[in-house]
Amino acid sequence: MKTLPTPRLLGFLIEKGYKYCLFETTCINQHKAYAGITLKPVKKHPLLQNLLYPFNACYSIIREPLQMATGLANTLILVELGFKKFEVFEKSLEEFNKITTIKVC
Numbered sequence: 001m002k003t004l005p006t007p008r009l010l011g012f013l014i015e016k017g018y019k020y021c022l023f024e025t026t027c028i029n030q031h032k033a034y035a036g037i038t039l040k041p042v043k044k045h046p047l048l049q050n051l052l053y054p055f056n057a058c059y060s061i062i063r064e065p066l067q068m069a070t071g072l073a074n075t076l077i078l079v080e081l082g083f084k085k086f087e088v089f090e091k092s093l094e095e096f097n098k099i100t101t102i103k104v105c
Contacts, residue, residue: 014062022046040079
């Protein structure tokens with residue numbers, strides 16, 4: 001499953017022990033984007049010679065991906081998450097929303 005990166009999503013991944021993101025860069029031709037970047041969070045730094053195809057780089061999750069969560073011009077950025085990870089993230093958002101919802105009488 002692929003989703004747009006947000007600071008909250010990256011914070012969730014950092015909290016779960018993810019330290020790095022594998023990067024896949026592609027050329028796309030969409031109305032507002034010319035390049036596409038797919039981020040795949042990983043917990044351990046892989047050997048750069050043995051990156052999983054189609055990924056071509058690895059970065060610290062607290063640097064480049066966090067900057068990308070705020071957006072890059074002409075670039076579509078997506079985070080690739082397994083379905084289970086995405087479900088856990090959604091549940092954490094629901095819990096956060098319950099805590100932060102203020103009831104007005």
